[in-house]
Amino acid sequence: xxxxxxxxxxxxxxxxxxxxxxxxxxxxxxxxxxxxxxxxxxxxxxxxxxxxxxxxxxxxxxxxxxxxxxxxxxxxxxxxxxxxxxxxxxxxxxxxxxxxxxxxxxxxxxxxxxxxxxxxxxxxxxxxxxxxxxxxxxxxxxxxxxxxxxxxxxxxxxxxxxxxxxxxxxxxxxxxxxxxxxxxxxxxxxxxxxxxxxxxxxxxxxxxxxxxxxxxxxxxxxxxxxxxxxxxxxxxxxxxxxxxxxxxxxxxxxxxxxxxxxxxxxxxxxxxxxxxxxxxxxxxxxxxxxxxxxxxxxx
Amino acid sequence: xxxxxxxxxxxxxxxxxxxxxxxxxxxxxxxxxxxxxxxxxxxxxxxxxxxxxxxxxxxxxxxxxxxxxxxxxxxxxxxxxxxxxxxxxxxxxxxxxxxxxxxxxxxxxxxxxxxxxxxxxxxxxxxxxxxxxxxxxxxxxxxxxxxxxxxxxxxxxxxxxxxxxxxxxxxxxxxxxxxxxxxxxxxxxxxxxxxxxxxxxxxxxxxxxxxxxxxxxxxxxxxxxxxxxxxxxxxxxxxxxxxxxxxxxxxxxxxxxxxxxxxxx
Numbered sequence: 001x002x003x004x005x006x007x008x009x010x011x012x013x014x015x016x017x018x019x020x021x022x023x024x025x026x027x028x029x030x031x032x033x034x035x036x037x038x039x040x041x042x043x044x045x046x047x048x049x050x051x052x053x054x055x056x057x058x059x060x061x062x063x064x065x066x067x068x069x070x071x072x073x074x075x076x077x078x079x080x081x082x083x084x085x086x087x088x089x090x091x092x093x094x095x096x097x098x099x100x101x102x103x104x105x106x107x108x109x110x111x112x113x114x115x116x117x118x119x120x121x122x123x124x125x126x127x128x129x130x131x132x133x134x135x136x137x138x139x140x141x142x143x144x145x146x147x148x149x150x151x152x153x154x155x156x157x158x159x160x161x162x163x164x165x166x167x168x169x170x171x172x173x174x175x176x177x178x179x180x181x182x183x184x185x186x187x188x189x190x191x192x193x194x195x196x197x198x199x200x201x202x203x204x205x206x207x208x209x210x211x212x213x214x215x216x217x218x219x220x221x222x223x224x225x226x227x228x229x230x231x232x233x234x235x236x237x238x239x240x241x242x243x244x245x246x247x248x249x250x251x252x253x254x255x256x257x258x259x260x261x262x263x264x265x266x267x268x269x270x271x272x273x274x275x276x277x278x279x280x281x282x283x284x285x286x287x288x289x290x291x292x293x294x295x296x297x298x299x
Numbered sequence: 300x301x302x303x304x305x306x307x308x309x310x311x312x313x314x315x316x317x318x319x320x321x322x323x324x325x326x327x328x329x330x331x332x333x334x335x336x337x338x339x340x341x342x343x344x345x346x347x348x349x350x351x352x353x354x355x356x357x358x359x360x361x362x363x364x365x366x367x368x369x370x371x372x373x374x375x376x377x378x379x380x381x382x383x384x385x386x387x388x389x390x391x392x393x394x395x396x397x398x399x400x401x402x403x404x405x406x407x408x409x410x411x412x413x414x415x416x417x418x419x420x421x422x423x424x425x426x427x428x429x430x431x432x433x434x435x436x437x438x439x440x441x442x443x444x445x446x447x448x449x450x451x452x453x454x455x456x457x458x459x460x461x462x463x464x465x466x467x468x469x470x471x472x473x474x475x476x477x478x479x480x481x482x483x484x485x486x487x488x489x490x491x492x493x494x495x496x497x498x499x500x501x502x503x504x505x506x507x508x509x510x511x512x513x514x515x516x517x518x519x520x521x522x523x524x525x526x527x528x529x530x531x532x533x534x535x536x537x538x539x540x541x542x543x544x545x546x547x548x549x550x551x552x553x554x555x556x557x558x559x560x561x562x563x564x
Contacts, residue, residue: 191396196391197391197397197399199384200365201411201414202386202411202415203410211410215401218401293401
């Protein structure tokens with residue numbers, strides 16, 4: 001008897017014998033299928049990881065080689081990664097001289113961000129809920145928003161000096177506008193059914209504002225806060241470049257004065273890393289504390 | 300006890316609408332009568348359905364009773380008091396997605412109680428009652444996005460009932476629900492209505508739903524929105540869709556619709 005005939009006979013037999021055998025076969029097929037799916041996904045992830053790492057390596061290699069092979073390039077002006085890495089390790093671990101700068105910058109960014117963002121949320125909710133207030137404040141707020149935050153750095157220094165206060169105020173200024181505008185749009189465009197539900201359940205104006213309008217607008221508020229973190233770093237560095245005694249922006253401008261491009265690169269590296277981590281932290285906090293956020297979009 | 304008997308017993312209607320109309324202006328400045336000359340009493344403990352094509356003013360009528368909008372002319376009285384705005388004496392259930400997505404099912408139900416200033420334990424106890432009433436005790440901790448459409452509408456009913464309103468206003472609450480789930484939601488709604496002896500004003504565009512649920516069906520027509528006819532449904536509960544009398548009433552309301560269309564064309 002041929003193998004094919006055997007298979008056919010087995011198939012017929014298993015049907016006749018009942019469901020136990022066919023159930024076992026189904027389970028086996030499902031197991032293989034799932035294994036194949038997992039393997040596929042793993043291959044996809046590995047590919048993505050390898051390509052990403054390859055890109056970084058290629059970039060570093062090109063940067064390492066270019067200053068050495070292209071004639072007329074001074075490695076002092078365009079230091080290769082190996083040299084930057086040396087300075088990075090020196091400043092980060094051996095002497096640790098970078099940390100006071102990182103700390104000063106982070107504190108300024110944090111306080112400025114908190115101040116600007118909280119004012120932005122309050123202003124956004126108020127102007128979003130009250131047409132009178134909105135019409136009263138619109139020309140002024142939009143006029144002020146149109147001024148690039150960096151343009152008022154000199155003014156802030158005149159008013160608040162070269163210390164931390166001027167940086168915090170500038171960052172607060174920069175962070176305020178994206179948070180305000182986004183919160184305002186979120187509150188203004190709340191689905192009317194939420195407001196009506198709240199009203200039918202007996203919520204007054206204040207409760208509606210705090211317990212309905214604000215949470216309903218949270219996706220917008222968070223978009224604003226995220227924009228504001230980016231703006232905070234831009235304004236921070238601008239303010240520190242102009243005048244400071246500490247901070248990553250100060251470090252970069254100091255390195256410029258003493259012509260140490262490698263130190264500039266280390267400062268940039270830290271700024272990039274901080275910006276990236278702040279954004280990641282944000283996404284994580286959002287997911288952790290607002291599990292319902294974006295759930296409809298994820299489905 | 301038959302609900303229409305209860306209606307006769309209660310002296311005062313739960314909701315009384317006199318000559319209510321509502322004028323809207325479109326963004327182009329065109330005027331449009333969304334509702335004209337509506338007279339309607341909803342008895343205490345009565346189940347009334349409103350049915351009609353879009354633009355017939357049924358949602359305008361519900362929003363007027365709820366107090367979301369003021370009638371241009373006429374008056375609305377609920378529970379003996381003129382309606383001046385929304386209030387916890389009239390619960391509202393919307394079509395869908397009206398639950399607060401940032402609150403769990405339990406907290407959604409507790410919202411109205413919180414607004415009334417009830418303390419935590421009292422809110423919890425009341426929410427537990429309503430979760431049991433709607434058969435969703437197991438889903439108390441879930442967010443709306445974790446609930447099916449049918450479960451969401453059960454929670455929406457529970458939320459509207461939490462403050463013990465005497466009137467429940469429902470704006471096509473089951474329109475987005477699949478047919479099988481809808482049938483079970485309808486049966487549950489009737490059970491809750493009979494248990495709590497509420498007045499219900501229920502909007503639908505589904506004739507069968509209206510005949511299955513209501514003691515009276517208000518048939519409305521559009522351009523301008525008005526009441527065309529009020530049909531009494533005297534069938535005993537629970538109703539049987541296969542009953543010839545059910546079919547006859549269905550036909551009668553269908554025919555009223557057809558007249559509607561001829562009238563508007």
